[in-house]
Amino acid sequence: MIRMAPDPKMLKIQLGIELRRLREEAECTAAEAAAVVGGTAPKISKIESGKQGVTAVEVEKLSALYDAPAKPRKYLIGLASQLPRRSPRRTTYRDAVPDWFQRFHALEYAATDMRIYEVEIVTGLLQTEAYARSTIEAWEPAADPRLVERQVQTRLQRQDVLTRRRNPLNLQVVLSEAALRRVQGDHELMREQLEHLIEATEKSNIEVRILPFDVPNRIAVASAATLIHLAEQQLSAVYLEDVLGATYLDSPEDFTRYSVVFERLRSAALPHQESREFIAKVAEAFS
Incomplete structure (x- = not known):
């Protein structure tokens, strides 16, 4: 249920x-x-x-x-x-818009490890300011500019988890080639975003692997997923997001199943250095 x-x-x-x-x-x-x-x-x-x-x-x-x-x-x-007084029966819950983001932001802040698979877009933790603004404006074209700016700054502030002095987040990302080639904004914006992606992968706690279109017989996973681990809270969960909100799957069985899928995608993707070279070639195409 x-x-x-x-x-x-x-x-x-x-x-x-x-x-x-x-x-x-x-x-x-x-x-x-x-x-x-x-x-x-x-x-x-x-x-x-x-x-x-x-x-x-x-x-x-x-x-x-x-x-x-x-x-x-x-x-x-x-x-x-909102906390129940009694322990509820085990079920699946969904966070509705807009609460889902504040909850995820808190979990992301405390996370020690994250593994992300993205299909259509460069993941938020690795976005440039211009790319972030473009994606937000595309999603909410009629939004007040002040609201857009707050959302952009919040997205950029989230990236502090990657560079903080104490326990920086360990991040593994598998990006479909589609995320590199789908134009967000214009060609100049895309080139800057991909160059930023290459620069980010120089950090020892960040790994990005690209899953090219021409990898034969790879599994097809149509939607994005984030696997998140918080060591202190002893939480391992899968975060799934859609236009209506978000779902967390934290049962050992669900987390294991998604972990297996992620590792299959990661294995099919190009190794870290080859992925950097692939991103650079796509960036040149936007010149």
């Missing part, structure tokens, strides 16, 4: 990530946080790792301690109020 509601497990993990980020920004200790909710430092640790739920009242008290701005404070209190 599929429920059009957020997954309680993902809610707890998101709340934990967001509350920890607020605590660290406020330079508060776990002991200070525990004092305002009448608990202990281990309780805060469990909340922040997503292993224990937190009530709306507790979130309100913690947000006040951390001097969180009104908007994120209200948002987090709302998330906490």
